[in-house]
Amino acid sequence: MTDKRAEERYCLGIESSADDFSVGISTFNGKILANVIDAYVPAEGGIHPREAARHHADVASKVLGAAVEESGVKPPKLSVIAFSQGPGLGPCLRTGATVARALASYLKIPLVGINHCVAHIEIGKLETGTKNPLTLYVSGGNTMVVAFDAGRYRVFGETLDIALGNCLDVFAREAGLHQKPGLPFGALVEKLAQSGKQLIKLPYTVKGMDVSLSGLLTAVVALFRKGEYSLEDVCFSLQETAFSMVTEVTERALAHTGRDEVLLTGGVAANKRLQSMIRSVAREHNARFDVVPTRFAIDNGAMIAWTGVLAYTHGTVTAIEKSQVRLRWRLEEVEIPWLQ
Amino acid sequence: MKQPVLMKKGAEANLYLADWNGRKVVLKKRLPKEYRPKLMDEQIRAYRTIHEPQLMHEAKKAGVPTPIIFLVDHKNTTIIMEYIEGKQVKQLLNEISKNQRQSLCFRIGELIGRLHEYGIVHGDLTTSNLIQRSEGKIFFLDFGLGDKTKELEARGVDLHLMKRALQSTHYKFADECFESAIEGYSTILKSETSENVLDKIREIERRGRYVAERKERE
Numbered sequence: 001m002t003d004k005r006a007e008e009r010y011c012l013g014i015e016s017s018a019d020d021f022s023v024g025i026s027t028f029n030g031k032i033l034a035n036v037i038d039a040y041v042p043a044e045g046g047i048h049p050r051e052a053a054r055h056h057a058d059v060a061s062k063v064l065g066a067a068v069e070e071s072g073v074k075p076p077k078l079s080v081i082a083f084s085q086g087p088g089l090g091p092c093l094r095t096g097a098t099v100a101r102a103l104a105s106y107l108k109i110p111l112v113g114i115n116h117c118v119a120h121i122e123i124g125k126l127e128t129g130t131k132n133p134l135t136l137y138v139s140g141g142n143t144m145v146v147a148f149d150a151g152r153y154r155v156f157g158e159t160l161d162i163a164l165g166n167c168l169d170v171f172a173r174e175a176g177l178h179q180k181p182g183l184p185f186g187a188l189v190e191k192l193a194q195s196g197k198q199l200i201k202l203p204y205t206v207k208g209m210d211v212s213l214s215g216l217l218t219a220v221v222a223l224f225r226k227g228e229y230s231l232e233d234v235c236f237s238l239q240e241t242a243f244s245m246v247t248e249v250t251e252r253a254l255a256h257t258g259r260d261e262v263l264l265t266g267g268v269a270a271n272k273r274l275q276s277m278i279r280s281v282a283r284e285h286n287a288r289f290d291v292v293p294t295r296f297a298i299d300n301g302a303m304i305a306w307t308g309v310l311a312y313t314h315g316t317v318t319a320i321e322k323s324q325v326r327l328r329w330r331l332e333e334v335e336i337p338w339l340q
Numbered sequence: 341m342k343q344p345v346l347m348k349k350g351a352e353a354n355l356y357l358a359d360w361n362g363r364k365v366v367l368k369k370r371l372p373k374e375y376r377p378k379l380m381d382e383q384i385r386a387y388r389t390i391h392e393p394q395l396m397h398e399a400k401k402a403g404v405p406t407p408i409i410f411l412v413d414h415k416n417t418t419i420i421m422e423y424i425e426g427k428q429v430k431q432l433l434n435e436i437s438k439n440q441r442q443s444l445c446f447r448i449g450e451l452i453g454r455l456h457e458y459g460i461v462h463g464d465l466t467t468s469n470l471i472q473r474s475e476g477k478i479f480f481l482d483f484g485l486g487d488k489t490k491e492l493e494a495r496g497v498d499l500h501l502m503k504r505a506l507q508s509t510h511y512k513f514a515d516e517c518f519e520s521a522i523e524g525y526s527t528i529l530k531s532e533t534s535e536n537v538l539d540k541i542r543e544i545e546r547r548g549r550y551v552a553e554r555k556e557r558e
Contacts, residue, residue, distance in 0.1 A: 208501040244376040255351035277375035
């Protein structure tokens with residue numbers, strides 16, 4: 001360790017677990033100096049892992065350059081490189097890991113592999129100032145209700161099958177919607193749902209503190225194909241049903257853990273209707289409600305950089321030969337030495 | 341009735357302690373949830389209010405202690421039931437020895453076995469829904485998410501949920517507790533059936549996201 005002050009030490013973080021390639025730079029005292037995100041938008045269909053990885057490789061040097069410029073931090077001034085080591089899509093993770101290894105070797109500085117889910121929670125806490133929240137993390141790949149206890153983040157509830165974001169995305173695709181950069185499927189469904197009026201009954205599946213969304217997806221696609229209801233009403237009913245389910249399990253976990261802060265993060269956190277539902281249960285249980293700003297709620301490099309700072313300053317370093325990506329790295333497996 | 345006292349503000353319902361015709365009772369009132377649409381909310385609350393006492397009654401037939409139901413007021417989505425004086429298994433597990441934990445979990449496993457054999461799944465097998473009365477009887481509460489079914493899938497999910505609840509709340513001895521529960525469970529159901537349920541649990545785990553078992557196969 002050098003004796004430089006925290007604000008003059010920097011960590012560069014690389015995120016590439018799914019469709020976004022992103023580089024962020026954070027000071028050791030949690031000031032985010034850069035957060036550049038380049039999203040891969042497939043012309044058709046879902047994310048093809050190898051095509052997304054090719055996108056990441058194509059934009060890597062451009063995004064790195066932009067992040068360095070945005071931060072004003074010259075690479076030799078970096079202290080550590082952090083990267084998203086998992087969970088996620090193999091080819092995508094490997095592309096980010098390769099860039100990270102190359103940078104760390106070239107600059108002769110340590111490398112730190114970060115769990116993607118931990119990073120979502122830590123950036124949320126940093127940006128909102130929450131200390132020990134119950135976190136609802138909802139994205140294209142994850143749906144979980146999490147709280148820290150005794151050294152680790154514990155998963156109290158999660159999806160038994162597909163993620164909430166995935167459910168919305170697949171429906172949107174089936175309904176023939178087209179996403180554009182800056183206007184993802186989730187936002188399209190949200191917009192349509194706002195003009196929906198009629199609530200159509202759909203499967204509502206809560207099992208303990210877990211939800212199951214695959215039955216709902218099948219039913220809502222079938223409903224749309226029947227063509228008896230407007231797309232607006234179908235989107236409205238889908239959102240109301242799916243969001244009520246995750247809100248119910250969040251409330252269950254909140255009552256169970258007795259936390260006084262609720263944090264909403266992940267790509268779906270941008271949805272205003274979901275925010276209002278989670279805010280409502282937080283209020284009901286006298287808990288503070290916070291939602292992570294969208295640029296830090298979607299997959300981003302800043303969260304990896306900041307969690308890299310936390311891990312590195314608490315003695316975590318990942319040797320190059322142990323830096324292989326971990327596709328199914330479960331949140332509960334990660335020790336969190338920076339929390340008591 | 342004397343003024344009921346709020347005992348617990350749960351996620352789904354408020355529990356009030358009250359005196360009802362000279363008996364100590366619990367009022368379980370499912371309150372409207374502001375976050376979901378009114379129609380959906382009413383349907384969910386009405387369904388669970390009627391369904392829960394039915395399952396509690398069925399559970400007794402299966403030989404599993406549950407509070408006595410005195411009144412179901414579906415208009416006010418309220419159930420009036422016997423108050424069980426005892427200790428939550430959630431606390432109990434932290435206070436007893438390893439041997440006591442094993443035998444407690446074994447007995448819980450036996451009771452779950454009886455429920456499943458009779459065709460009931462509980463739907464929310466957390467340790468806060470289990471109460472041991474002073475004489476030792478274990479009561480099952482909170483059947484709001486339960487179901488009448490003998491499907492393998494439902495049984496597997498039921499036990500999988502219990503395993504997960506143990507892991508998040510009792511991580512220090514989750515594995516030994518679950519193992520003892522499974523031992524007890526397997527004494528009730530036919531060995532072939534309980535083997536199938538155990539296979540199902542493993543299948544559900546593999547289906548899950550980012551699980552160790554699937555990881556090994558990569």
